[in-house]
Each structure stands twice: as structure tokens, then as C-alpha cells.
Amino acid sequence: MISDARTADGNAIAGPLSQIFAFDVTRIIVTCGACGSEAPLGALRLYGDTMGMVLRCVRCGEVNLRALQFDGMISLDVRGATRMTFRPKIDRL
């Protein structure tokens, strides 16, 4: 049921989280709680579907972030990330 050809990484979470963050979240630098590697949230590997999105570290596979959407609520579980660095302003690569 989730085999459609479409975004399969952290970029897919930009829309849902645009409801609660005032800036684009895909550029947040996420530090993995397991291996310590840093990656833009948009580059993390996506598992799951709209109701429950799981973003995993590209390096080690640790779950860095879970986002649940239900009953008009959004619930974020970020225990798998030790740090998130925000640069709200859009810049180039």
C-alpha cells in the first residue's frame, strides 16, 4: 500500500510539519543519537506513511524522529536525535 513512486525521504515530512513549524524543516541538521553523524532532515530515510512517519539515519539506521498524525494532532518523538540545528533562512547548497 505504500509502493507509490514518490518521495521516500525526509522531504516528505515538510508538508505535515509545516503546520507546526514556521520554517522549512527539511534543512534542520539532525545529529543521530546512535552514531553521531549529522544530516539534513530532508535526507533522512523515510519509513511508514502519513499517519506515522519514521525518519532513520542514513548511516546507521537508528530511528531519529517519529511523527504521528491522528485526531487532528501531531506528535513528535525525537529521542533518537541528540541535537537539531536550525537555520531557518533558505540559502543555497
Added chain:
Amino acid sequence: MPEAALFHGWQLATLAAIRDETPSVRTLAFSLPQWSGHVAGQHIDLRLTTDDGYQAERSYSIASPGGCIPLIEITVERIADGEVSPFLTEELSLGDTIELRGPVGGYFTWTADNPAPLMLIAGGSGIVPLMSMLRTRARSADRRPARLLYSSRNFDEIIYRGELEGLVATPDGFSVAHTLTRGAPANWNGETRRVDAEMLAKYAFPAREAPHNFICGPTSFVETVADRLVALGHQESAIKTERFGPTGETR
């Protein structure tokens, strides 16, 4: 459709044009009540609601050039057992409406004032956001060198084939290299294997030219190509990736 279509940024988009790109890939152009413009590489989300209230959201790359344009295009590959793509490519008709949110995303984006050489590497329908970048570039006055390395399964599945030929025919520093991984026509003069280190060395800008590299395709494709670019000396910060396809796919 739900009453609160504009809540949380959702708006009702109307399907204004349909264009078949390949036997299994279709471009859908939507007109929107409000659109403030987008940057090449950004996404939109589509939301489908069934009669019994079940909702499915999907994120799709925008295919149209960046800027403020009247119609927003996405290009959708029909996956036979997909939940949403068969509806989008077979059932949604001209004049139908669908909920749309966006544009979103600021990570996998490119603007025409970026002075670095632009290296685009696509696998299959991963070409879509890269095509937005090429269309943006083609509309800009000052064009930096750009190259596309595009891997398709076979000749008939090359998305935007004719348009890419047109872009190459314009002498403005853009070139395309195609590779076909599951068979090629008899007169084919492109590559015929998966993207490997040798192919990247041949077609990608060398690391010393400090290109910005955008890779989009299935997860395994993206991660393999990214690793090979790093091995060729490219900075990880100069490589941006976007994965297409089933979620949870591993290499």
C-alpha cells in the same frame, strides 16, 4: 471533499491539463486559487479522501520551473499496486479537484543564481525535480554549465525525452548522457549499464570544478551514486539527495 479545504494550507487544486510522458508516466497540471511561487526542487502534498473518510497524503516533486507560474505540474509514475498513483494517472479527469498543500521543502532546491556547475543525476522518475531545475535554468538569462546523467530502464521509459533533446539542441552549456539498464534499441549510442564509477568519471563534473550535485531516484540508486561521488573526491556538502519510490526501501 472536506469543508475545511484551506485549513493548514490545503487548497483545492483543479486538474487543468494532462500530458502522457511515457506509457506509465503522466504529467498533471493543476490550477490553484493561490500560489506564491516556488523554488525548483520543492514539493507539494496531495491529499485524497475516500467516501468513507479515509485519507491518504502523498508528497510529489514539482516539475514546473521555479518562480510564479499559472499552472503547477507534477509527473506521476503509475505503480500497479500503488494506493494513490493509479487514481492520479487513471481516474483523475480534467476539471476534477484535489486537495493540495505547498510548496514545501528547502533542502533539495536550486536557484538559477547559483554560480556552481550543476550536475544532475536521475534514476527513473527521479528526473522530475531535476527537470524543474533544468526548466528553471532554461528560463534564466545567465546560464552556468549543467549536465544530466539519466538512468532509465529502457528507451520508451525515458521521461521528458523530447524536451531534453530540445534543451540539448540549445547551445547554452547543457548536455545529457542517457544510460539504459534493461535493454537498448539497435541504434542506441548511449550507455547500457547501471551508473558506475567509470560513468561518473566520464560524465560528471570533476570535483575540482566544485559542482553542486543533485541525485534523485530510488534509494539504492541514490546512495550508490552518492557514495561514488564522494569516492571521486566530491564534498558531501556538495551532494544533495532525494529518494523516490517505496518508503523503507534499503539498498
